[in-house]
Amino acid sequence: MRWRWLRNRFVVTFGGAALLTAVWNVYIAYHDDGIIAGQVVGPDGAAVSGATVRLSEKTLLVSQTRGQTTTDADGRFEFKGHRMHRLYLEADKDGVGRYGPREYRLYFNGENLVLGKPLQLSAPGAS
Amino acid sequence: MVKRQHWPIHLALGIISALMLVPFYWVLKTSLTGENIFVYPPAILPQDPNPFYFVDVWYAIPFLRYLINSVIVSVIVVVANVFFNAMAGYALTRDFPGKAATIMLFLSCMMIPFQVTIIPAYLITAKLGLLNSYFGMALPLMSTIVCIFVFKAAFEAIPKSLVEAARIDGVPDWMIVFRIIMPLTKPAIATNIILAFIWSWNSFLWPLVVVRDVDMQTLPLGLSRFLSVVEDTTGALYAFCVMVLVPGLVIFLLAQKEFITGLTSGATKG
Amino acid sequence: MAAGTASAPALDQRRRPPAKTPFFARRRTRDLTLIWLFLLPSLVIFALYRIIPLGWNVLLSLEFWSPYKPARFAGLYHYQEMLFYDDAFWKVFWNTIIFMASAPVGIALALGVALLVNTRVPGRGVYRTIVFMSYPVMTVAVGIIWQWLYNEKVGLINYALISLGVINRGIPFLQDFDLALPAVILASIWQVIGFYMIILLTGLQSIPPNLYEAASIDGASAAQSFWRITLPLIRPSLFLCFVVGIINSFTAFDLIFVMTGGGPGHATDLLVTYIYSSAFKLSKFDYAAAMTVANFLLFLGLAFVANRLAGGEAGAIKRGA
Numbered sequence: 001m002r003w004r005w006l007r008n009r010f011v012v013t014f015g016g017a018a019l020l021t022a023v024w025n026v027y028i029a030y031h032d033d034g035i036i037a038g039q040v041v042g043p044d045g046a047a048v049s050g051a052t053v054r055l056s057e058k059t060l061l062v063s064q065t066r067g068q069t070t071t072d073a074d075g076r077f078e079f080k081g082h083r084m085h086r087l088y089l090e091a092d093k094d095g096v097g098r099y100g101p102r103e104y105r106l107y108f109n110g111e112n113l114v115l116g117k118p119l120q121l122s123a124p125g126a127s
Numbered sequence: 128m129v130k131r132q133h134w135p136i137h138l139a140l141g142i143i144s145a146l147m148l149v150p151f152y153w154v155l156k157t158s159l160t161g162e163n164i165f166v167y168p169p170a171i172l173p174q175d176p177n178p179f180y181f182v183d184v185w186y187a188i189p190f191l192r193y194l195i196n197s198v199i200v201s202v203i204v205v206v207a208n209v210f211f212n213a214m215a216g217y218a219l220t221r222d223f224p225g226k227a228a229t230i231m232l233f234l235s236c237m238m239i240p241f242q243v244t245i246i247p248a249y250l251i252t253a254k255l256g257l258l259n260s261y262f263g264m265a266l267p268l269m270s271t272i273v274c275i276f277v278f279k280a281a282f283e284a285i286p287k288s289l290v291e292a293a294r295i296d297g298v299p300d301w302m303i304v305f306r307i308i309m310p311l312t313k314p315a316i317a318t319n320i321i322l323a324f325i326w327s328w329n330s331f332l333w334p335l336v337v338v339r340d341v342d343m344q345t346l347p348l349g350l351s352r353f354l355s356v357v358e359d360t361t362g363a364l365y366a367f368c369v370m371v372l373v374p375g376l377v378i379f380l381l382a383q384k385e386f387i388t389g390l391t392s393g394a395t396k397g
Numbered sequence: 398m399a400a401g402t403a404s405a406p407a408l409d410q411r412r413r414p415p416a417k418t419p420f421f422a423r424r425r426t427r428d429l430t431l432i433w434l435f436l437l438p439s440l441v442i443f444a445l446y447r448i449i450p451l452g453w454n455v456l457l458s459l460e461f462w463s464p465y466k467p468a469r470f471a472g473l474y475h476y477q478e479m480l481f482y483d484d485a486f487w488k489v490f491w492n493t494i495i496f497m498a499s500a501p502v503g504i505a506l507a508l509g510v511a512l513l514v515n516t517r518v519p520g521r522g523v524y525r526t527i528v529f530m531s532y533p534v535m536t537v538a539v540g541i542i543w544q545w546l547y548n549e550k551v552g553l554i555n556y557a558l559i560s561l562g563v564i565n566r567g568i569p570f571l572q573d574f575d576l577a578l579p580a581v582i583l584a585s586i587w588q589v590i591g592f593y594m595i596i597l598l599t600g601l602q603s604i605p606p607n608l609y610e611a612a613s614i615d616g617a618s619a620a621q622s623f624w625r626i627t628l629p630l631i632r633p634s635l636f637l638c639f640v641v642g643i644i645n646s647f648t649a650f651d652l653i654f655v656m657t658g659g660g661p662g663h664a665t666d667l668l669v670t671y672i673y674s675s676a677f678k679l680s681k682f683d684y685a686a687a688m689t690v691a692n693f694l695l696f697l698g699l700a701f702v703a704n705r706l707a708g709g710e711a712g713a714i715k716r717g718a
Contacts (some may be wrong), residue, residue: 009381085182105179109186136518143510144527150587151530153553154542162551168560169551211442214435223432229440236447238700242647242669243693244450246676246686247457251445267446270439300431329535331651336677347537351655354541365545368538379533383526386533390592391599 031112036079038115040071040091043122047075051093051121056101057084083110089119097121158369161362180362181370187363190370192342193349197328200264200345204327205320207269212319213309215270216278237272242332249336259339268327274319277389281315282308318389321382328375346371458687463680475687486688488663489671492578493646496667497699500642503586504635507593514594515601529591536588536648540655543584547571571657577664581656585649593638600634636707643699668692
């Protein structure tokens with residue numbers, strides 16, 4: 001009797017929506033460090049060190065470069081602290097080739113993005 | 128009556144329902160896939176649906192701000208409606224000099240569409256210093272004639288003896304209304320809440336006139352503003368559209384019975 | 398404790414026997430005060446936003462008025478301008494008439510749906526919900542949905558028409574001078590049809606079924622009982638639908654504002670949108686007030702005519718209240 005009001009359809013609907021929102025926000029709080037990590041490989045699949053990776057943002061309103069880094073000896077790169085939800089990655093190395101720019105869309109600003117697939121450079125003019 | 132075959136009726140109603148639902152489907156589809164205006168024909172089924180247009184909109188506009196504004200105005204309107212209409216409805220069940228005139232006044236007010244009062248209403252609100260405020264947005268909607276009559280009918284259905292007994296016991300009038308009568312008229316209250324909510328939630332012209340500040344805009348204003356900003360065929364506009372439609376639709380579907388009773392009793396009663 | 402002691406004197410007074418008649422009189426005035434206090438909030442709101450504006454509109458329409466200057470008496474100047482010099486006014490006036498005149502189309506469609514839903518078909522509640530669902534949604538969103546459906550290149554309506562072979566290239570409905578108004582009207586009918594249906598359903602359900610039984614015993618066909626029983630008996634509902642349809646030409650503001658903004662030219666401007674843009678975009682409040690008076694008179698006139706057509710009495714309105 002005391003808990004009957006919980007089964008009211010309004011309570012269930014709006015309570016459910018509130019619960020989902022809360023869970024979603026908790027998830028966001030643990031996954032919004034703004035890390036983008038990945039690896040650059042050459043046309044042959046070998047890691048490329050010293051390649052330039054550029055990160056740019058595109059939303060409905062803006063489109064501009066947000067960061068640039070070079071890959072380490074294993075061809076890995078990492079950006080930290082981005083606040084975007086729609087971004088482009090672009091990589092190139094003189095004499096090897098270039099990649100992108102390719103669009104990545106995230107579910108919320110600053111979502112961590114660890115690329116499973118490496119960015120594969122292709123020789124200029126090849127594509 | 129002769130029992131007739133049902134399938135022709137199902138067929139006809141099915142087609143009608145489909146026609147009524149297509150616009151909803153189309154906007155939902157566009158919000159999930161976007162639309163490339165250079166590709167023809169448009170895809171009927173969603174191809175590669177993704178929620179990213181919703182993400183775009185969420186960050187492009189102050190959606191929460193709009194939502195909170197809308198909710199605040201609606202809450203003011205709903206609460207004021209329940210109290211004021213119940214009070215007026217109760218007063219109309221009593222006998223007092225000028226009752227007939229008051230009822231006539233209410234009925235003739237119903238023949239004045241709010242839209243034809245918009246200019247002086249704006250000037251009055253400006254004089255009261257309520258432009259650009261929640262209260263100014265809510266004020267014209269705070270009492271509804273239809274709902275007054277809904278309450279009147281509900282109160283009249285309560286046995287007189289109950290009220291008389293309470294009055295003889297010396298219970299003050301305001302207590303009679305809020306402690307004895309209101310609990311017995313829950314359906315009328317529900318009707319009132321849902322009608323007032325839908326009307327204030329959807330109201331557009333009045334906020335458009337009253338609100339200057341972007342911070343004070345309600346959802347419909349935000350939506351029409353967004354339309355003028357992104358005048359193109361991006362999926363984001365339709366994602367926003369869906370985000371605006373969902374709360375109203377959910378509440379309508381939950382409270383459908385009360386809503387329809389309210390509209391029809393309003394339609395037949397007065 | 399405090400509450401108890403505070404109410405004690407009141408109880409005392411009430412129980413004092415000799416003061417019966419004066420007490421009764423006091424009780425009556427107190428009752429009356431309370432009744433008027435209860436009516437007060439609603440009366441204030443209606444006075445502020447219905448009654449005073451109506452009078453003020455008339456006043457404003459007879460003045461030269463601008464926000465920063467003292468008003469001067471203008472006589473019928475604005476009415477003259479409206480009737481004889483403003484071509485846009487007449488265009489907009491006829492648009493409004495056309496919009497109102499489209500109401501019977503929607504009502505006829507809704508009557509068809511209502512008759513179907515009123516049968517004992519299983520699942521009729523679901524159909525009713527679906528047809529009605531477009532009514533309570535936000536009109537601004539409806540406008541956006543429909544202008545998307547009407548899109549020249551990828552709009553669903555153009556696509557459907559092309560696929561059916563009716564036309565061979567997309568029509569920009571909302572940019573077309575002749576087609577824009579019908580296009581907007583169609584969207585408006587789509588939204589309001591559910592409301593008509595609900596009103597008509599209430600009318601249909603109030604018809605006693607034994608009337609039909611008697612008619613079928615007398616050998617009346619379905620068509621005959623429709624024309625002789627159904628239609629006359631739902632006349633109040635039809636009248637009500639028509640009033641809703643007329644009022645809809647006011648509420649269509651949202652739809653038109655979003656879909657076309659009154660354009661192209663004044664092709665889709667109704668009085669209500671033209672009044673809005675005159676007053677709030679061009680700051681011609683006085684002139685807009687004159688048009689508002691015209692709009693209101695048009696509304697009252699049509700409601701009156703509809704009322705006479707519905708049988709001379711104000712249909713359900715009078716009986717119900």
